[in-house]
Amino acid sequence: MAKKSKPEGKKYSYMDTYGDLVTLLMCFFVLLFAMSTIEETKYNAFVEALSDRYGTFETNRQAVDTSNPVGSDQGEDPPTGEVIDPEPSQPADFTELQAAITEFVEENNLEGEVTIEVGESGAIFLRLSNNLLFAGDSAVLQEQSYVFLNFLGECFLPLENDIFQIQYLGHTADIPGSGTDDWLLSAERAGQVASYFGKQVGFSEYKQRTNGFGRLYPIGDNETAEGRAANRRVDLVIIANDDKISDALTEAAKVYFPDDDTEYFQGTPEELPANALDKQDPNATPTLDLTGLSEEDRADFVEALNDMGVLSTSAPAG
Numbered sequence: 001m002a003k004k005s006k007p008e009g010k011k012y013s014y015m016d017t018y019g020d021l022v023t024l025l026m027c028f029f030v031l032l033f034a035m036s037t038i039e040e041t042k043y044n045a046f047v048e049a050l051s052d053r054y055g056t057f058e059t060n061r062q063a064v065d066t067s068n069p070v071g072s073d074q075g076e077d078p079p080t081g082e083v084i085d086p087e088p089s090q091p092a093d094f095t096e097l098q099a100a101i102t103e104f105v106e107e108n109n110l111e112g113e114v115t116i117e118v119g120e121s122g123a124i125f126l127r128l129s130n131n132l133l134f135a136g137d138s139a140v141l142q143e144q145s146y147v148f149l150n151f152l153g154e155c156f157l158p159l160e161n162d163i164f165q166i167q168y169l170g171h172t173a174d175i176p177g178s179g180t181d182d183w184l185l186s187a188e189r190a191g192q193v194a195s196y197f198g199k200q201v202g203f204s205e206y207k208q209r210t211n212g213f214g215r216l217y218p219i220g221d222n223e224t225a226e227g228r229a230a231n232r233r234v235d236l237v238i239i240a241n242d243d244k245i246s247d248a249l250t251e252a253a254k255v256y257f258p259d260d261d262t263e264y265f266q267g268t269p270e271e272l273p274a275n276a277l278d279k280q281d282p283n284a285t286p287t288l289d290l291t292g293l294s295e296e297d298r299a300d301f302v303e304a305l306n307d308m309g310v311l312s313t314s315a316p317a318g
Contacts, residue, residue: 089104091158094240095122097124098118101116101126101155114129114132119251121251123244123248123252124238125236125255128234128235128236131229133234134232139188141192149193149200157201157203161241164241164245165208165237166197166207166208167209167239168193168194168236170186171216171231171232171234172232174218174222184212187210187211189212191212194209215231219231
């Protein structure tokens, strides 16, 4: 009589173990997501992008409560430098530029990083702290500066014809033995800001001038940390394309360099060389007729223009 074969036990496949592993991984990532926080600005930007493309999500925009995310301090103001205004107002002309920048700075808690003043000539003096723009001993723009620089660029671009020139003045602190060349660092920082407006925003590079002054013009005490922080900065001088160009240039020099008594170009925009700011002819050499000046005044005038980087000017001989 044949023996009955014993029923074989249940065999387990490697897929069972693999399935359990995937399930555990899914639970792990769900747990991480539940413990994470949602940044309101990024969430709103994501929702707006979907709304613009598909016309949806607008009614459910506030479905996620980000007013007090898990792990945040209740009632705490947004940290300095965090931009929270997604739709800032844009200036219609140069006279509204200062008000638009001031509004943006106040709404985004940037008062400690940005100061703005308007001179008697109408020129706008903008001071940007190093904390907003760069890390220590670095000339690489920090990501946190992009939103503010983009806003400035959006203001500058429509007013390109109303702006005669934007000057960028780089400054550093004086730290003996730091090993960093303050001349190169200040110049490179000023150039990085100008380059951002020129290459990323598209503002005319022919209307931008940069200078690096190293440690020469401090506004704070280099013996203190607060003073050194104040001295690390990039100053912008925004000059309108009107009949006060010479006043603005002289005012800028006296504001930033109080020991400089030079009187700069005296004239109107119509008296400037026609090709001075011509984007179509970058190889043109602008000249000024200085024959009406004395030899001494002519030399001072040329030296002042070269120092300011306003124009490349050559005086005729004789």
